[in-house]
Amino acid sequence: MKKQIKVVGAVIRNEQNQILCALRSTEMSLPNLWEFPGGKIEEGEQPEESLVREIQEELDCEIKVADLVEDVVHEYPGVIVNLLTYEATVSSGRPVASEHAKLEWKEIAELKELEWAPADIPTVEKLMK
C-alpha cells in the first residue's frame, strides 16, 4: 500500500488581502513548485498546532490559525497526501524564508499565474471563487 501522509498548509493573508505564496527550493521534494507553507502533522498533534509549529520553523514568525479552507487527498506517484489548508494571519514577527527558495505576497487574481504543487490546486480554486 502506498504511504499516506497528513500535511497542513497555511493560507496566510495580510491587511491588503494578499496571500503568502512559498516556492519550494531545489533541495525539497516537488522542487520549483509553489505551495502554502506548512508540513507534516506529527503524532499526537492537532492540525492547527502542527501548522503553528511548521510556520515557526519554516518562516520564523507566529500565526493565528482560523477556518479550514480545503481538505484534499492527492495521489502523487510515491505517496498519497492529505492536505488540510487553513486561513491564517501573522500574529507576531514577519515571515522570512529559511527552507523555501522565495516567498511572495500575491493578489488572489495573481494566484493562477503560479505553478502550484498539484495537491494545492483545489485550495487555489476555492480562494478564487
Ligand SMILES: Nc1nc2c([nH]c(=O)n2[C@H]2C[C@H](O)[C@@H](COP(=O)(O)OP(=O)(O)OP(=O)(O)O)O2)c(=O)[nH]1
Ligand atoms: N507543506 C506543504 N506540503 C505540501 C503542499 N502541497 C503538497 O503537495 N505538499 C506535499 C509536499 C511534501 O511531499 C509533503 C510535505 O511537505 P513538507 O516538505 O512541507 O513537509 P515538512 O515541512 O514536514 O518537512 P520535512 O520534515 O519532511 O523536511 O506534502 C503544501 O501546500 N504545503
Ligand SMILES: [Mg+2]
Ligand atoms: Mg514544509
